[in-house]
Amino acid sequence: MLFRVILGIHLTAIAAWLGGMLFFLLVLRPASKKMIYPEISRGIGRIFQEVSEISLWVIIGSGLLLSLNRLLLANIQASYLVVLVVKVGLVVWIVLIAMNVWGRVSRARPASEIKPSIANRILRVVWSTNTQLILAVVVIFLAEILRVIYNRSL
Numbered sequence: 001m002l003f004r005v006i007l008g009i010h011l012t013a014i015a016a017w018l019g020g021m022l023f024f025l026l027v028l029r030p031a032s033k034k035m036i037y038p039e040i041s042r043g044i045g046r047i048f049q050e051v052s053e054i055s056l057w058v059i060i061g062s063g064l065l066l067s068l069n070r071l072l073l074a075n076i077q078a079s080y081l082v083v084l085v086v087k088v089g090l091v092v093w094i095v096l097i098a099m100n101v102w103g104r105v106s107r108a109r110p111a112s113e114i115k116p117s118i119a120n121r122i123l124r125v126v127w128s129t130n131t132q133l134i135l136a137v138v139v140i141f142l143a144e145i146l147r148v149i150y151n152r153s154l
Contacts, residue, residue: 017055
């Protein structure tokens with residue numbers, strides 16, 4: 001029963017986080033480029049940041065509990081552990097991207113401060129919100145693989 005409650009919390013936080021990210025990418029970011037008053041965009045960005053932070057930490061906490069539950073209750077195969085390590089690594093990358101994005105929102109640096117070198121362009125791609133969304137989809141796919149491996153081990 002507790003497992004299902006934690007899973008429900010985990011899935012709700014994922015929906016809030018991904019839904020918020022999609023709203024940010026598809027609606028807020030394009031609209032903010034056309035706004036006359038940039039402080040409105042920054043204010044909305046700060047609200048998005050708060051929701052994003054709470055959702056992400058709930059995802060991490062509930063994910064840890066769910067993983068510990070699975071690791072302790074089943075005869076886990078090596079393939080499960082390999083996929084889990086990859087998934088955790090990608091989640092760490094997602095968190096680092098989120099912290100970078102949150103820092104940019106709070107600093108609100110003008111575009112003129114960003115130097116257009118090749119290294120900066122590569123870093124912008126690696127640390128972009130778009131990359132974060134792609135990684136999130138991969139993590140969801142890995143979660144499904146973990147579920148299949150776990151169910152086969154029972």
